[in-house]
Amino acid sequence: MPQYFSEDASVDAVNARMGEDVSPRLRQVMTSLITHLHGFIKDVQLTQEEWAFAVDFLTRTGQICSEQRQEFILLSDTLGVSMLVDAIGNRRPSGATENTVLGPFHVADAPRREMGVSISADGKGETCLFEGRVLDAAGNLIEGACLDVWSDNADGFYDVQQPDAQPRWNNRGRFTTGADGAYRFIGIKPVSYPIPYDGPVGKMLAALGRHPYRPAHMHFIVTAPGFQTVVTHTFVGDDPYITSDAVFGVKDTLVAPFERVNDGATAWRSPFDFVLVPS
Ligand code: BEZ
């Protein structure tokens, strides 16, 4: 008996079509995807109008994408998919610095800067000294680690979002540790900001009664030869959005101290050590 499509046999009807030479991993992924997708449609008894809306939503999501904008990643971020894939791909022993989302605002090849200098070029915001060490799990200092850092400005925008209003490379830089494993740079105390919400993802968040804000954070990519790359942020703990990050990026271990400094060169100081694991 040929297996025609039916409501009851829908999963088998689709999965049975797969060729014999399909790679085992693609077979596993697609078989599971069809099983869950059909299961979801049956679970919610999806209507034709709802499916047409979903197709239109995905179409609009694609149409707003450009060189400067990746709405599908924003969709993945806001549905918790980016953080889940990251968690599965970057399980680390306790004590090692955890990953979080990369986000869309990283720019490769930021200027290499001397330790201690400022990355803020627009003169806005409260100055903050970021400092700490890069270590391995045994506490050994790591020389030659690169910290690629970036944050929004005091108005809540990254330089790339305001190319006409902010100096190029504002609040960005790369620092390389010496034999003491230490890093030190002056930035601003970051502020919370909304992820781009003028597209389909913003509409989805509004429909779900969700705000688009991320709690204030400083981004870091820490690389060192022989160690796993850490893509992470440090967060300002008393931010009003710390427990409701629009992209689920907050982890306990990434909430850093932000201490007021009364007699220093900066208004704030945020100490944080990075612990790397071998690759
Ligand atoms: C960010 O932190 O830059 C970011 C992360 C995910 C989505 C939007 C922005």
Ligand code: FE
């Ligand atoms: Fe960010």
